Amino acid sequence: MQVGGDEITERIPKAIKRNFRALGQLVKGSGAQVVFSSIPSVAEKIIERDRRTHLINRWLRDWCHQWNFGFFDHGEVYTALGLLVTDGVQLSQRGKRILAHELAGLIERTLN
Numbered sequence: 001m002q003v004g005g006d007e008i009t010e011r012i013p014k015a016i017k018r019n020f021r022a023l024g025q026l027v028k029g030s031g032a033q034v035v036f037s038s039i040p041s042v043a044e045k046i047i048e049r050d051r052r053t054h055l056i057n058r059w060l061r062d063w064c065h066q067w068n069f070g071f072f073d074h075g076e077v078y079t080a081l082g083l084l085v086t087d088g089v090q091l092s093q094r095g096k097r098i099l100a101h102e103l104a105g106l107i108e109r110t111l112n
Contacts, residue, residue, distance in 0.1 A: 008052050033110055035070030072106055
């Protein structure tokens with residue numbers, strides 16, 4: 001499940017949270033190690049989207065810790081110059097390499 005810019009602007013936060021909770025219920029008893037990822041920020045400054053993204057990510061981080069799920073925070077780092085392509089939404093090749101490196105580290109820490 002991926003929550004992106006479209007869901008942030010089109011759906012109410014309550015519905016997004018309900019979907020995360022339902023997914024958490026589904027995987028909680030599976031025995032699998034589960035890591036939820038924050039909703040990435042985008043370079044374009046749409047105040048309402050930024051506000052909703054921040055609120056959901058803060059809730060998701062706390063919810064993950066409460067239910068012993070992992071949480072991977074994209075943070076604001078990916079909005080830095082050179083990490084996004086010109087549309088301000090997609091990662092550049094450099095941004096993808098950095099994300100891949102961070103995910104590899106997350107997986108290594110989770111498995112060890």
